[in-house]
Amino acid sequence: MSWVHRAASLYRRFRNPDQAEQELDNEVHAYFEILIERNMARGLSREEAVRAARIEFESPEQVKDKVRDSRTGAAMETTLRDIRYAARVLRRAPGFTAVAVLTLALGIGANTAMFSLVNAVLLQPLNIHNPKEIVGCYSVDIHKPEASRAFSYPNYADLREQNSVFSILAAHNIAQLGLTEGETTRHVFADIVSSNYFATMGVPLFKGRTFTTAEEKPNAGIQVAILSYSYWQKHGSDPELLGKTLRINGKIFTVVGIAPRGFTGTVPLISTELYLPLGTAVLANGLEGRGHSLSERDIPYLILIGRLKSGLREREANVQLAVVASQMEKAYPAENKDQTFMVHPLARLSVSPNPADEGQSVPLVILLTMSMPAVVLLIASLNLANMMLARGAARHREIAIRLAIGGGRGRIVRQLCTEGFLLAILGGAAGLLVASCGSALLFRSFASVAPFDLVFSSKPDIRVLTATMAFCMLSTIVFGLWPAWRLSRPDVMLDLKTGGEDAGGGLRRLFSRRNVLVMAQLSLSLMMLTASGLFVRSAMRAVHVEPGFSLESGVVAEVDPSLAGYGEIRGRQIYAALLARLKSVPGVESVSLAWTVPFGRVTNIARIRPAGGSPQAVEVWAEHNIVTEDYFRTLGVPLLLGRSFLPSEMTSGSSRHVAVIDKLAAERLWPKGDAVGQHLHRDDSQDLEVVGVVGNVQERIVGSELRPHLYVPFGPEYRADMHIHLKVAASGREAQARMLQTVRREIRAVDDGLPVLELKTLRDQLDESLDLWVVETGARILGIFGTAALLLAIIGLYGVRIYTVARRTREIGIRMALGASSAETQHMILREGLMVTAIGSGCGLLLALALGRVLAGFLYDVRSVDAAVLSIAMVLLTVVSMLACYLPARKAARVDPMVALRYE
Amino acid sequence: MVGPGSLFPALHRLAEQGWIEGHWGELENGRRAKFYALTPSGRAQLAKEKRNWRKVFTAMNQVLGEEA
Numbered sequence: 004m005s006w007v008h009r010a011a012s013l014y015r016r017f018r019n020p021d022q023a024e025q026e027l028d029n030e031v032h033a034y035f036e037i038l039i040e041r042n043m044a045r046g047l048s049r050e051e052a053v054r055a056a057r058i059e060f061e062s063p064e065q066v067k068d069k070v071r072d073s074r075t076g077a078a079m080e081t082t083l084r085d086i087r088y089a090a091r092v093l094r095r096a097p098g099f100t101a102v103a104v105l106t107l108a109l110g111i112g113a114n115t116a117m118f119s120l121v122n123a124v125l126l127q128p129l130n131i132h133n134p135k136e137i138v139g140c141y142s143v144d145i146h147k148p149e150a151s152r153a154f155s156y157p158n159y160a161d162l163r164e165q166n167s168v169f170s171i172l173a174a175h176n177i178a179q180l181g182l183t184e185g186e187t188t189r190h191v192f193a194d195i196v197s198s199n200y201f202a203t204m205g206v207p208l209f210k211g212r213t214f215t216t217a218e219e220k221p222n223a224g225i226q227v228a229i230l231s232y233s234y235w236q237k238h239g240s241d242p243e244l245l246g247k248t249l250r251i252n253g254k255i256f257t258v259v260g261i262a263p264r265g266f267t268g269t270v271p272l273i274s275t276e277l278y279l280p281l282g283t284a285v286l287a288n289g290l291e292g293r294g295h296s297l298s299e300r301d302i303p304y305l306i307l308i309g310r311l312k313s314g315l316r317e318r319e320a321n322v323q324l325a326v327v328a329s330q331m332e333k334a335y336p337a338e339n340k341d342q343t344f345m346v347h348p349l350a351r352l353s354v355s356p357n358p359a360d361e362g363q364s365v366p367l368v369i370l371l372t373m374s375m376p377a378v379v380l381l382i383a384s385l386n387l388a389n390m391m392l393a394r395g396a397a398r399h400r401e402i403a404i405r406l407a408i409g410g411g412r413g414r415i416v417r418q419l420c421t422e423g424f425l426l427a428i429l430g431g432a433a434g435l436l437v438a439s440c441g442s443a444l445l446f447r448s449f450a451s452v453a454p455f456d457l458v459f460s461s462k463p464d465i466r467v468l469t470a471t472m473a474f475c476m477l478s479t480i481v482f483g484l485w486p487a488w489r490l491s492r493p494d495v496m497l498d499l500k501t502g503g504e505d506a507g508g509g510l511r512r513l514f515s516r517r518n519v520l521v522m523a524q525l526s527l528s529l530m531m532l533t534a535s536g537l538f539v540r541s542a543m544r545a546v547h548v549e550p551g552f553s554l555e556s557g558v559v560a561e562v563d564p565s566l567a568g569y570g571e572i573r574g575r576q577i578y579a580a581l582l583a584r585l586k587s588v589p590g591v592e593s594v595s596l597a598w599t600v601p602f603g604r605v606t607n608i609a610r611i612r613p614a615g616g617s618p619q620a621v622e623v624w625a626e627h628n629i630v631t632e633d634y635f636r637t638l639g640v641p642l643l644l645g646r647s648f649l650p651s652e653m654t655s656g657s658s659r660h661v662a663v664i665d666k667l668a669a670e671r672l673w674p675k676g677d678a679v680g681q682h683l684h685r686d687d688s689q690d691l692e693v694v695g696v697v698g699n700v701q702e703r704i705v706g707s708e709l710r711p712h713l714y715v716p717f718g719p720e721y722r723a724d725m726h727i728h729l730k731v732a733a734s735g736r737e738a739q740a741r742m743l744q745t746v747r748r749e750i751r752a753v754d755d756g757l758p759v760l761e762l763k764t765l766r767d768q769l770d771e772s773l774d775l776w777v778v779e780t781g782a783r784i785l786g787i788f789g790t791a792a793l794l795l796a797i798i799g800l801y802g803v804r805i806y807t808v809a810r811r812t813r814e815i816g817i818r819m820a821l822g823a824s825s826a827e828t829q830h831m832i833l834r835e836g837l838m839v840t841a842i843g844s845g846c847g848l849l850l851a852l853a854l855g856r857v858l859a860g861f862l863y864d865v866r867s868v869d870a871a872v873l874s875i876a877m878v879l880l881t882v883v884s885m886l887a888c889y890l891p892a893r894k895a896a897r898v899d900p901m902v903a904l905r906y907e
Numbered sequence: 908m909v910g911p912g913s914l915f916p917a918l919h920r921l922a923e924q925g926w927i928e929g930h931w932g933e934l935e936n937g938r939r940a941k942f943y944a945l946t947p948s949g950r951a952q953l954a955k956e957k958r959n960w961r962k963v964f965t966a967m968n969q970v971l972g973e974e975a
Binding site: 007009012029030031034036037040061066067069070072073 | 911917920923
């Protein structure tokens with residue numbers, strides 16, 4: 004029961020610490036007095052008796068300290084005392100505290116902001132019931148395990164009915180469709196889902212009901228929709244929204260429900276604005292009246308997600324699924340040939356029919372993302388370490404006294420670290436504020452280019468708070484522990500008497516700890532500067548991109564007849580009419596259609612290989628575009644070999660299957676240069692004759708390498724969601740704006756009901772693209788990091804220089820008294836500073852070159868050794884450092900020998 | 908003799924355990940001092956420790972006796 008006594012005594016002490024202290028003091032002093040009296044009784048004088056007692060007794064304070072340390076909760080008491088003391092010390096140095104907290108806020112804030120992004124994307128659990136339980140179900144070719152495909156609705160329905168593997172199995176896919184709001188129509192993403200989709204996710208709707216099985220039935224066409232919570236919120240949080248209607252793809256849909264708040268499906272952060280039942284899949288994809296039906300077993304469309312029966316493991320489930328799959332292959336040999344089924348933990352970062360192993364790459368991604376801000380924190384911490392060292396030297400009297408009266412080294416280290424940690428906590432709190440503002444800003448900016456709803460809360464969760472705490476600890480170790488260890492050396496008095504390490508010869512002084520710290524900061528900041536320089540350069544290059552087509556005179560319009568409810572026949576008529584009408588507009592030089600546009604949201608990939616070759620022969624993943632005959636002329640892509648498409652290939656009746664490829668694809672498939680006239684296979688099936696080779700084009704900014712292209716004519720491959728490209732004579736903002744007006748009017752004149760989804764110049768298409776946003780935002784963030792790093796390093800350099808001058812004032816005075824001129828003195832001080840800068844930037848150059856190699860693979864049009872960026876960064880660093888060295892040197896030159904000699 | 912630097916921490920630890928209790932009193936010369944006395948639970952603990960010590964002591968003696 005002794006712990007009861009201990010707890011009670013602890014409680015008494017905490018209730019009334021002063022009384023406990025007083026009691027201890029009385030007790031020890033009473034004992035001391037008794038000792039004195041006893042000595043006096045032996046015949047000593049009072050003074051001698053006190054002396055003898057002191058010798059025997061250690062010191063009363065020491066005894067009291069030992070008692071305090073031995074009591075229960077001593078560690079806690081000491082910590083509290085240290086914190087109170089540290090707070091007092093920091094309050095007494097408000098300037099130092101402010102600079103330190105700001106420095107740390109910057110360093111920790113950058114890290115917390117970055118981490119809260121990483122957290123939101125990679126770590127935060129999804130807003131669904133027990134997300135770890137969710138698995139994806141995949142249909143894989145037995146012979147090609149890497150090739151998996153989506154499920155047809157009948158396959159899904161069979162699997163759901165007969166299987167013993169899943170407790171629940173849902174199907175869905177994402178479609179892009181046109182949502183009309185008032186006068187305008189815009190593209191939105193919708194999740195086309197099975198009736199049990201929300202049940203599988205295990206979340207109740209915010210309002211209304213989920214879809215019924217009748218609504219799920221293929222081609223049921225019951226036009227109902229569920230809205231996302233944020234859509235509802237953005238449109239005035241109408242409490243009476245249920246039962247109202249929306250115009251989607253030209254059809255009237257009734258709102259039956261609102262999805263739960265914060266619901267983002269199986270991926271983090273982004274949510275579709277709408278959910279539609281599977282029964283409207285054909286309509287939602289704009290494929291009405293084209294013979295497509297979800298009820299066909301050979302149309303793979305659905306992505307399957309489910310939960311395994313309880314207790315069933317992945318491996319057992321796969322064995323059972325293989326049996327089910329082989330039964331289905333027997334029943335439907337044509338459609339299910341060689342297909343087996345398997346489950347896999349669901350990918351978090353994609354909605355795809357392919358199983359993805361992203362789990363292993365998560366730590367790597369976190370490491371890469373966090374490395375940049377980590378460097379900022381490192382620089383901030385090094386800087387603070389220097390500040391602490393300099394301050395510690397100024398506090399040598401206090402530390403020396405504490406050592407002299409018997410304070411152990413451990414206690415002093417602990418005290419100094421507490422001071423550091425208190426600073427780190429203050430910095431961390433400020434950093435959290437910086438971070439949550441920063442990440443909210445970043446997301447608002449991202450939301451302006453993202454084609455979907457972003458569900459992000461900048462409020463830090465427990466993971467972010469823990470991470471921030473970890474950043475505080477880490478930086479304390481760098482800037483607190485190490486200086487504390489140095490400063491509390493028992494020979495500190497000796498060190499100070501001889502002037503410390505500053506007293507050594509040239510080399511030793513140059514590589515003193517303070518200077519090495521500054522060198523490290525300078526080299527890290529040069530690396531950061533170079534990295535941000537490379538990003539800025541990439542962004543600048545991207546603006547002046549020479550994509551292989553003419554960017555300046557292009558206009559892009561996006562229309563979609565299916566959104567007005569028109570099928571293929573009417574759609575073809577409309578496109579033909581649009582081309583004819585726009586061609587006759589004065590100022591329009593040529594017009595064409597294309598399925599995808601440069602820097603657009605969508606790219607389509609096709610696998611192509613030479614016909615007749617074995618399947619193991621070269622295979623190329625090409626960007627796949629459907630275009631009309633004038634496409635290459637309109638965009639200014641040069642025709643290198645063969646011919647372009649013919650007008651006769653633009654009608655649905657055209658039976659010749661032809662293709663044009665770009666130079667890159669031609670070189671890869673037919674290195675001998677005889678591409679024209681050859682045949683190629685697209686996606687293992689269709690045979691196309693190559694009739695021409697055109698120049699390479701660059702349609703992406705992120706990811707620097709060129710990609711091969713495959714163009715096929717619009718004739719046999721009708722798509723409703725085509726873009727119109729125009730080459731216009733107008734130049735200059737105003738003329739172009741007028742041109743856009745004219746184009747809009749002409750499109751209206753062809754069909755009043757046709758929604759114009761987008762209409763802008765090709766230049767704006769680039770400027771407003773997600774690609775450019777990534778590069779520009781990267782440049783901006785790194786620019787901030789780089790500037791912060793430079794600023795911190797320069798403050799560090801300046802601080803050390805000015806400190807050195809102060810410490811060497813006496814020496815400088817002697818030198819000048821012995822006849823050194825002030826110019827010589829200035830040189831001496833300046834030389835050392837410049838040496839530090841030179842060594843620091845030399846090391847930084849190596850770091851920068853290494854980082855450049857990494858970045859060059861990722862950034863648009865950037866080489867690993869970018870002379871301009873490197874030299875600008877070097878010059879910037881050198882100029883600012885020279886200023887930081889010059890001012891203290893000038894101060895040294897003005898030292899008055901007479902004053903200096905009396906110094907200290 | 909035990910120095911005060913060891914004595915006081917030991918006394919305070921024992922008091923915290925509830926094995927001894929201190930109260931202020933007066934010496935014969937009138938000076939105030941703190942007197943520590945065993946509590947009942949302290950007595951029990953002491954008996955226990957004594958037994959323990961005897962066991963160790965005997966065991967040690969046996970071992971050393973055998974060696975000699």
